[in-house]
Amino acid sequence: MGKQAFFRFLTRGVLLFLLCACTGTDQDPPQQPSLSVEVSQLQPGQSVTRDNVTFTMLQKSAGVADRDGWFLARGAGGAISVLFPAKFSEGLSSTKATDGAVITVHTLGASADNGIRLLLNCFERSDSRFPAGATESTVKGLESRSQRFRSQPFSRDTISGIEFRGVYENGADFAGQAFTTSRYLCEFMAEFPTADWETMPAVVRRSLDSVRIRQR
Numbered sequence: 001m002g003k004q005a006f007f008r009f010l011t012r013g014v015l016l017f018l019l020c021a022c023t024g025t026d027q028d029p030p031q032q033p034s035l036s037v038e039v040s041q042l043q044p045g046q047s048v049t050r051d052n053v054t055f056t057m058l059q060k061s062a063g064v065a066d067r068d069g070w071f072l073a074r075g076a077g078g079a080i081s082v083l084f085p086a087k088f089s090e091g092l093s094s095t096k097a098t099d100g101a102v103i104t105v106h107t108l109g110a111s112a113d114n115g116i117r118l119l120l121n122c123f124e125r126s127d128s129r130f131p132a133g134a135t136e137s138t139v140k141g142l143e144s145r146s147q148r149f150r151s152q153p154f155s156r157d158t159i160s161g162i163e164f165r166g167v168y169e170n171g172a173d174f175a176g177q178a179f180t181t182s183r184y185l186c187e188f189m190a191e192f193p194t195a196d197w198e199t200m201p202a203v204v205r206r207s208l209d210s211v212r213i214r215q216r
Helices: 005-022 033-041 134-144 202-209
Strands: 049-052 053-062 071-075 080-084 088-096 104-109 116-127 144-158 159-168 173-180 185-192
Touching: 033 049, 049 159, 053 071, 053 104, 071 088, 071 104, 080 116, 134 144, 134 159, 134 173, 134 185, 173 202, 185 202
Parallel strands: none
Antiparallel strands: 049 053, 053 088, 071 080, 088 104, 104 116, 116 185, 144 159, 159 173, 173 185
């Protein structure tokens, strides 16, 4: 998968997450074709601001593979970690919600050679307050943009939330998890090519199950 396609996936995911977080709506974000180009050209430490959202690249094509070829990605100063099957990028986005709170989104993402794209977004509010039903609203927004969709609760270590599997209106397959901790509201999205609605690639399952959040 090309670099531009991955950063379109990354920036759209961040914008959609911020839109839902700030306004409580489930609508699609405005199309920002040039933003993904600008983000793809950022080097670590560089930022771009668009529509009151500032995106900073912290790591790009980073990581060292372990003996199994997996990369341990850490974000938010080590508070968030996940295993990816490829080198990863880390971004930090910030904006202000309609109620005045500052929202920060910690993003970790990777794109594998087999067409799998993985994106973990965890957002926190400056007042540490999440709206009631935030996890359910996140999943409901995904369902509204899907032609097929199913979900069920999941629990792992200190994380509990909703796992989902779906097919977008354009036919693309996806799966993921949404959950809330004492500090973050997180959405982990995986997009992948498959002809089997009942399953997901093994690498997607391993990556989903690897997420760890350090509690305060």
